[in-house]
C-alpha cells in the first residue's frame with residue numbers, strides 16, 4: 001500500500017508562505033502547551049514529568065501545594081512561608097511562560113477569518129460579518145488534492161465510529177514522550193457527537209482516495225449559546241485531528257473552512273471552540289486543576305512525583321477520602337429526574353456569561369446518554385459507562401443539587417505495572433444554595449461555597465469508589481471557590497475558549513493574573529467542552 005501520508009495537501013483560498021509552519025509543529029495539542037509551568041518546573045528539578053498534552057490533559061498538579069505542607073513544626077512553618085513565596089514566584093513564572101502568541105500577521109489562516117484580533121478594542125458585542133446568506137455559500141466542498149477525498153462520516157455505523165476512534169487514538173493526543181495516550185471510547189464518541197438534532201453532514205473526514213484510509217477529521221454539533229444576554233444559534237466544533245504524517249501541510253485550515261461551509265449552509269454563522277493553542281483571540285482562558293484519587297498509582301506511572309520532604313505514606317494520607325458520601329439524599333440521577341434537574345441547572349447557568357442554552361432532551365442526553373433506557377440499564381458500575389450524574393433529593397422530594405462527571409481514560413504505554421490511567425472530568429453541576437441571590441452577594445456566595453465543598457467532596461468519593469485515579473476540573477463555573485480546599489492542584493494546561501464570527505468582551509476564567517484562584521468573582525464561563 002502506498003504511504004497515504006506522502007502527498008502534501010494544498011490549501012485553497014488563504015495565503016500560505018510556508019515560513020510559518022516550522023514554528024507550529026509539533027503543536028501543543030488541545031488545551032495545553034508544552035511550555036514549562038509551575039508544576040513542570042518543579043518536576044524538571046526532580047523527575048521528568050509525563051503528561052498528556054491535550055485539551056483534556058490529565059496532569060499532576062501536586063508539586064507546589066505538596067511542598068507547602070511539608071512538616072508541622074514552627075521551623076517547618078517558617079520554611080513553609082519561604083516555600084509559599086517560591087510557589088508564588090513559580091506561579092508568576094508559569095503565567096509568564098504561557099505560550100507567546102504570534103503576531104497577528106503570522107496567523108496566515110486565522111487572519112483571514114472573522115475572529116477578534118489580539119489588539120482589537122471591543123466596543124460592543126455582536127457578529128463580525130453579517131452580510132452573507134446560505135445562497136452565497138458554495139454548494140460543493142473545498143477542493144482537495146486528487147490523492148484525497150472528503151467523506152461525511154456516518155456515525156450510526158459502528159465501523160465508522162471505530163475508524164474515528166482509531167484516528168484519534170493514534171493521532172489526537174499524546175504526551176511529549178509518548179507515555180500516555182488519550183483513549184476516547186467508542187461509546188464516548190457516540191455520546192459526544194450524537195446529541196439530539198445533530199447534523200450528519202457536520203462529521204467530516206478526509207480519506208486517502210486510493211485506500212480510503214481516514215487521515216483527518218473535524219466535527220460540529222449544533223448548540224444554542226448564550227453570550228451574556230444574547231442567545232445565538234451556533235456550532236460547537238471539536239475533535240479536529242490530522243494524521244501525524246500529514247501535519248504542517250495546511251490541512252487544518254481546509255477542514256475548518258469545510259466545516260464552516262457546511263454550518264453556514266444551515267444559516268448558522270457563529271461557533272464555539274476550545275483549544276490549548278493561542279489563536280486570535282480567546283474570549284476566556286481557564287486553567288486545569290487535578291485532584292489525586294489514587295496517588296500511589298499516579299506516582300507509579302510517573303505522573304505524580306514525590307515532593308521533597310514528603311513520604312509516600314504522607315501523600316497517600318493527604319489524599320485519603322472517606323469511604324462513603326456525606327450528603328443525605330445523594331443518589332444516581334434517573335431519567336425521570338430531568339424535569340427538576342433541568343429547572344435547577346437552567347437557573348444556575350443563567351448566572352454565567354457564557355453558557356449553553358439546553359433543551360430538555362438535549363440535557364437528558366448530556367447527563368444520562370442512553371442510561372436508563374430499555375437497551376442500556378442505568379448501571380452505575382457499568383465498565384463502559386461514560387457519564388455519571390448524581391442528584392441530591394431532600395425529604396420533600398425536591399432536587400436541591402446536581403453533580404456530574406465523565407470518564408476519559410488514557411493508555412499508559414510501556415509501564416510494567418499499569419496499562420491505563422482513568423480520569424474523571426467534572427461536568428455540569430448546580431445547587432439551590434444561594435441560588436436566589438445575585439452571584440456577587442457575600443451571603444449567597446458563602447452558602448454556595450459550603451454546599452459545593454460538600455457536593456464535590458462527595459463527588460470525589462464517588463469517583464474514587466468507581467475506580468477513577470484522578471479528578472480533573474477547570475477554573476470555570478464556581479470552581480475557584482472549592483478547588484484549593486478540596487486539594488486540587490493547578491495543572492500546566494490552559495483551555496482557551498473562542499467564538500467564531502462574534503466579538504465579545506472578555507470573560508473571566510476563574511484565576512487572577514498572578515495565577516491564584518479568583519474565589520470571589522469566579523469564572524463567567526459555564527460551557528464544559530469535551
Ligand SMILES: CCCCCCCCCCCCCC(=O)SCCNC(=O)CCNC(=O)[C@H](O)C(C)(C)COP(=O)(O)OP(=O)(O)OC[C@H]1O[C@@H](n2cnc3c(N)ncnc32)[C@H](O)[C@@H]1OP(=O)(O)O
Nearest residue numbers: 030107108109110239240241242247248249250251252271
Ligand atoms: C460558523 C461555523 C464556524 C465553524 C468553525 C469554527 C472554528 C473551528 C476551529 C477549530 C477548532 C478545533 C477545536 C479542537 O478540536 S482542539 C483539538 C485540536 N486537535 C489536536 O490538538 C489533535 C492533535 N493535533 C493535530 O491533529 C494537528 O496538529 C491540528 C489538526 C491541530 C493542526 O494541524 P497541523 O498541525 O497539521 O497544522 P496545519 O498546517 O494543517 O494548519 C496550521 C494552521 O492551523 C492552525 N491551528 C493549529 N491548531 C489549531 C487548533 N487546535 N484549532 C484551530 N486552529 C489550529 C494554526 O494556527 C495554523 O493557522 P495559522 O496560524 O497559520 O493562522
